[in-house]
Amino acid sequence: MADFSGQLINLFAALLLLVSFAMLSQRRVLSLINLFALQGLLLSASTAIVAYSSHQHHLYYSAALTLVLKVIILPWILHRLIRKLNVKWDVETLFNIPTTMLVGIALVVFAFNLAAPISEMAGTITKSTLGIAMASVLLSFLMMITRSKAVPQVIGFLAMENGLFFAATSATYGMPMVVELGIALDVLIGMVILGIFFFQIRETFDSLDLKHMEKLKED
Amino acid sequence: MNGILLQLFQDTLVVLIAPLLLGWVNQCRAWLQNRSGAGVLQPYRNLIKLFHKDAILANNASPLFRSTPYILFASMWLAAALVPVIATDLPLSPAVDVIALVGIFALARVFISLAAMDIGTSFGTLGARREMLVGFLAEPALLMVFFTAATISQSTSLVTIVETLAHKQFVIYPSLAFAAVAFVMVLLAENARIPVDNPSTHLELTMIHEAMILEYSARHLALIEWASALKLLAYTTIGIALFLPWGIAEAGNWKAMPLALAALFLKLMAAGAGLALLETVSAKMRIFRVPEFMGTAFLLAVLGMLIHFLLGS
Numbered sequence: 001m002a003d004f005s006g007q008l009i010n011l012f013a014a015l016l017l018l019v020s021f022a023m024l025s026q027r028r029v030l031s032l033i034n035l036f037a038l039q040g041l042l043l044s045a046s047t048a049i050v051a052y053s054s055h056q057h058h059l060y061y062s063a064a065l066t067l068v069l070k071v072i073i074l075p076w077i078l079h080r081l082i083r084k085l086n087v088k089w090d091v092e093t094l095f096n097i098p099t100t101m102l103v104g105i106a107l108v109v110f111a112f113n114l115a116a117p118i119s120e121m122a123g124t125i126t127k128s129t130l131g132i133a134m135a136s137v138l139l140s141f142l143m144m145i146t147r148s149k150a151v152p153q154v155i156g157f158l159a160m161e162n163g164l165f166f167a168a169t170s171a172t173y174g175m176p177m178v179v180e181l182g183i184a185l186d187v188l189i190g191m192v193i194l195g196i197f198f199f200q201i202r203e204t205f206d207s208l209d210l211k212h213m214e215k216l217k218e219d
Numbered sequence: 220m221n222g223i224l225l226q227l228f229q230d231t232l233v234v235l236i237a238p239l240l241l242g243w244v245n246q247c248r249a250w251l252q253n254r255s256g257a258g259v260l261q262p263y264r265n266l267i268k269l270f271h272k273d274a275i276l277a278n279n280a281s282p283l284f285r286s287t288p289y290i291l292f293a294s295m296w297l298a299a300a301l302v303p304v305i306a307t308d309l310p311l312s313p314a315v316d317v318i319a320l321v322g323i324f325a326l327a328r329v330f331i332s333l334a335a336m337d338i339g340t341s342f343g344t345l346g347a348r349r350e351m352l353v354g355f356l357a358e359p360a361l362l363m364v365f366f367t368a369a370t371i372s373q374s375t376s377l378v379t380i381v382e383t384l385a386h387k388q389f390v391i392y393p394s395l396a397f398a399a400v401a402f403v404m405v406l407l408a409e410n411a412r413i414p415v416d417n418p419s420t421h422l423e424l425t426m427i428h429e430a431m432i433l434e435y436s437a438r439h440l441a442l443i444e445w446a447s448a449l450k451l452l453a454y455t456t457i458g459i460a461l462f463l464p465w466g467i468a469e470a471g472n473w474k475a476m477p478l479a480l481a482a483l484f485l486k487l488m489a490a491g492a493g494l495a496l497l498e499t500v501s502a503k504m505r506i507f508r509v510p511e512f513m514g515t516a517f518l519l520a521v522l523g524m525l526i527h528f529l530l531g532s
Contacts, residue, residue, distance in 0.1 A: 007391040010530045014393030017522065018400075025515065098514040105521055112529050131529045 005053035012046035013129035016166060017108070020136040023159060024104055024143050025097050029087060029151055033078045036155050039162050040070030047169055056173050062180055066165070069184055074158060074191060078151070081195050087151060087208060094146050104139055111135035118171065133167035150201060150208040154194050161187055221473075226309045230300040233456075237299065237448040238262035240455065240491055247495030262448060269441035277338045277434060287334035288435065288442035294327040295449035302456045305479045306468045307378050307385075315377040317365035320457070321358060324409070327446070328354050335431035346430025349506065353408050353415060353427065356513035361405045363520030367398040368461050370527055377460060385464035393530060397523030399462045403497070404516035406454045408509070410447070413498040415509055418447075425503060455490050459483075 019039045026032045044066040051059030095103075115131035137160055144156035161183070168175045175183075198208060205212040242259035249256025276285065301315045301323075332350055335343035369375045371392060372383035408415040411428035421429055432443050460467075466482030468475035504512065 011391050011393045011396070014396060014526050014530070017526070018397065018519075021518065021522070098511055101514060101518050105518060105525075108522065108525055112525060128530050132526070 013132040020139040037075040129170040137163035233299040237452040241448040251499040272437040274437035284337040288439040295446040299453035360517040394523040394527035401519035
C-alpha cells in the first residue's frame with residue numbers, strides 16, 4: 001500500500017511539472033488561471049496522499065487550506081480581476097515559446113541535479129519529488145521573467161509559491177502550521193494588494209504592460 | 220509452425236482491418252459533428268471503386284512515381300505487421316526494433332515526398348516540403364518516446380517492451396504518461412489528422428498529405444489511401460503496445476487468442492473514438508504553429524525520460 005501511494009505521489013509530482021510547462025507555454029490569460037487552479041488541485045491531492053501515507057495529520061489541514069485558497073478563492077479573485085480589468089487578450093511573451101520551453105528543459109535538468117544530493121539525505125517517502133518541486137519553482141520564475149504583462153506575472157508568482165509549498169512537503173513533510181497559515185494569509189493579502197495595484201497601474205499608464213514602469217525612474 | 224501461422228494471421232488481419240479503423244474514426248467524427256456519416260465500411264467502398272478505375276499518369280512521370288505507391292504500401296504493411304498486436308514472440312519478433320520502425324516510416328516518407336516532386340507541379344512540391352517540415356520535427360519526438368519506454372524495459376525491441384509492461388505487477392509510470400501525451404501529438408502530426416493537417420480537405424492553403432498525392436489516380440491512389448490507413452493502424456497499435464499492453468497473448472497460447480483479439484478490438488475502438496473526439500474539439504492550426512506543436516511533443520518526451528531518471532519509475 002505504501003508502495004502504491006508512493007507511486008501516486010510520483011504521478012502527481014510529474015503532473016505538477018506538466019502543468020508548470022503548460023503554464024509556461026500558455027498564451028491566454030483565462031487558460032492560465034484555470035491551469036493555476038489545476039496546479040493547486042494537484043498540490044492539494046498529493047499533499048493529502050502524503051498525509052495519509054506518512055500519518056502526518058497536520059498535512060490534512062495544509063491540503064484543505066490549499067484546496068480552499070488556491071483552487072477556489074485565488075482563481076475566483078483572478079477571474080473577477082480580469083473581468084473588471086477586461087484583459088482577456090493573448091499574453092505577449094518576450095521570447096518566443098519554443099525558446100522558452102528549451103530554457104525550461106535546461107532548468108529542469110539543473111533542478112534535478114541540484115536536488116539529487118539533498119533528496120539522498122531526506123528520509124521522507126516523497127524525497128524523490130524534491131527535484132520536481134525545485135523545477136516547478138524555477139519554471140514559475142522563468143514565466144515571471146518572460147511575461148511583460150502584470151497579470152501573468154502575478155500568476156507566475158503564485159505558481160512559484162505552489163512550488164515552494166510542494167518542496168516543503170516533499171523534503172520535510174511540510175512546514176509548521178503557524179508558518180503555513182502565515183504564508184497563506186500573505187498570499188491572500190498579497191493578491192488583494194496586487195489587485196489594487198493592477199487598477200493603479202492601468203490608471204497611470206492606460207495599460208498593464210510593465211514595460212511602462214521603466215518611465216518611472218529618474219535620470 | 221504454429222508461430223508462422225500466427226504471424227501470417229496477424230499480418231492478414233492488420234491489412235484487412237486497417238480501412239475499418241479509418242472508417243470507424245470517420246464515423247465517430249461524423250456522429251460527434253451531428254452528421255449521420257457514411258458508415259464504417261466506406262473506406263472499403265472507396266478502395267474498391269478506385270481499384271476499378273483506369274490509372275492515368277502524367278506524361279513526364281518517372282518510374283519512381285509509378286513505384287512509390289507499392290513501396291509505400293509495402294513499408295506501411297511491414298510496419299503494421301511487425302507491431303505485436305495479438306501475440307508476442309512471433310517469428311518476426313526479433314526484427315521489431317523501435318528504431319527500425321522509425322526507419323521504415325522515414326523510408327515511406329522519403330519516397331512519397333520524392334514522388335510528389337517528380338511531376339513538377341507546384342502543389343506536389345509544396346506538400347513535400349511541408350511533409351518534410353512536419354516529419355523532421357516529429358521523428359526525434361517519436362524516438363524520444365520510444366527511448367523512454369526502452370529505458371524502462373532495458374531494450375529497444377518492441378516485443379520485449381510489451382512483455383515487460385504487460386506481464387509485470389501494476390506500476391504507475393509517470394514517465395510513460397508524458398511519453399503517451401507526446402506520442403498522441405506525434406500520431407496526430409504523422410497521420411495528417413486535424414490540428415496539423417485536415418485529411419478531408421483539398422484546400423490549397425492548408426493541405427499537406429493531400430497535396431502530395433494529388434497526381435495519383437485509380438489503383439495507385441487506392442494503394443496510397445490503404446497505406447495511410449495502415450499507417451494509422453500501425454501508430455495506433457504502437458500506442459496500444461506501449462501504453463495499454465494488457466491482454467496480449469503469448470506465442471503458442473491458442474486459448475488466450477480470443478481474449479487477445481477481443482481486447483485488441485475494444486482498444487482499437489476506444490482509440491479510434493478518442494482520436495475522433497480529439498479531432499472534433501481541436502481546430503486546425505496555422506502551418507507555422509506546427510513546429511511549436513512538435514516542439515512541445517519533443518519536450519514532453521524528453522521530460523518523460525528525465526522524470527524516469529529522477530524518480531526511477
